[in-house]
Amino acid sequence: xxxxxxxxxxxxxxxxxxxxxxxxxxxxxxxxxxxxxxxxxxxxxxxxxxxxxxxxxxxxxxxxxxxxxxxxxxxxxxxxxxxxxxxxxxxxxxxxxxxxxxxxxxxxxxxxxxxxxxxxxxxxxxxxxxxxxxxxxxxxxxxxxxxxxxxxxxxxxxxxxxxxxxxxxxxxxxxxxxxxxxxxxxxxxxxxxxxxxxxxxxxxxxxxxxxxxxxxx
Numbered sequence: 001x002x003x004x005x006x007x008x009x010x011x012x013x014x015x016x017x018x019x020x021x022x023x024x025x026x027x028x029x030x031x032x033x034x035x036x037x038x039x040x041x042x043x044x045x046x047x048x049x050x051x052x053x054x055x056x057x058x059x060x061x062x063x064x065x066x067x068x069x070x071x072x073x074x075x076x077x078x079x080x081x082x083x084x085x086x087x088x089x090x091x092x093x094x095x096x097x098x099x100x101x102x103x104x105x106x107x108x109x110x111x112x113x114x115x116x117x118x119x120x121x122x123x124x125x126x127x128x129x130x131x132x133x134x135x136x137x138x139x140x141x142x143x144x145x146x147x148x149x150x151x152x153x154x155x156x157x158x159x160x161x162x163x164x165x166x167x168x169x170x171x172x173x174x175x176x177x178x179x180x181x182x183x184x185x186x187x188x189x190x191x192x193x194x195x196x197x198x199x200x201x202x203x204x205x206x207x208x209x210x211x212x213x214x215x216x217x
Contacts, residue, residue: 003028003158003189007060008050010043010212020046022212023060028191030157033184035200036193038209044193045162047209051191052085052160053077064158082111086151088161092143094135094150100124101132104150111154123149127179141172148179158189165196177202 010021021043028034028051036044049055051062053069062069064084069077086107094103101120108115124130127145135143144164151159161180165173177192177199184190184204194200208216 001030001065001157001189002063003051003191004063005047005051005060006063008047008057008062009059010046010050010055011058019212021050021057024212024214025060026207026214028158028189030189031184031187032205033181033190033203034192034205034207035203036191036207036209037195037197037200040195042209043212044195044209046212048160048162048191048193052087052158053081054087079112084157086154086156086159088144088147088151088159088164090163090166092135092147092167094143094146096135099132099134100129100138100146100149103135103146104153107150107154113154116153120149120153123153128175139172140167141169141175144168144172144176145179148176152183156188158191159183161190161192161194163194164192165194165199173199 004027006025008021008024012018012020024047036047038044050057053062056070069080072080101124104120104124105115105117127149129142129145164176168176173196180190180192181202192203200206207214
């Protein structure tokens with residue numbers, strides 16, 4: 001399966017316009033980990049949000065296989081996203097009143113599936129989380145692994161990660177990238193927006209952005 005961007009453009013502002021993403025076309029293939037790199041303001045996060053259909057482009061579209069994501073209405077797109085995509089945010093967004101296992105299980109609710117508690121526990125264990133506690137009782141690296149577990153527990157076809165190591169030390173950053181590469185090796189598409197060029201180099205492909213355009217690969 002492939003994820004394909006065609007002429008993606010996103011403009012913010014009315015009187016003073018900022019072109020965050022400018023005519024991006026690119027094909028992402030299964031079984032590969034892609035890092036999107038570029039200076040601050042280059043459009044990395046915006047591109048990730050467009051590719052995952054969290055935001056709507058002003059021009060262009062995204063295809064997943066033969067499906068045009070932006071031919072759907074907002075509700076259809078949300079259901080499609082919950083079924084096929086997983087997203088890891090920089091700031092984790094774990095629910096503080098739920099424990100680690102319950103935070104992971106939230107994905108089943110969003111997808112509309114029955115909660116598979118065994119699967120949730122297995123994924124946490126695979127990512128090195130054995131003891132179930134509230135989010136504030138874990139280190140930053142552990143919280144990010146819980147966030148990754150939440151994103152992958154329903155076995156999405158595409159995993160997006162926005163600056164997943166932005167709040168982590170070098171050791172935990174490497175662990176997170178190893179996890180992301182392993183997920184790609186299982187036949188998934190993994191797309192990571194990151195400022196860390198050293199870690200980005202461990203992915204299969206580096207996509208470089210500048211002023212909202214792809215400048216090299």
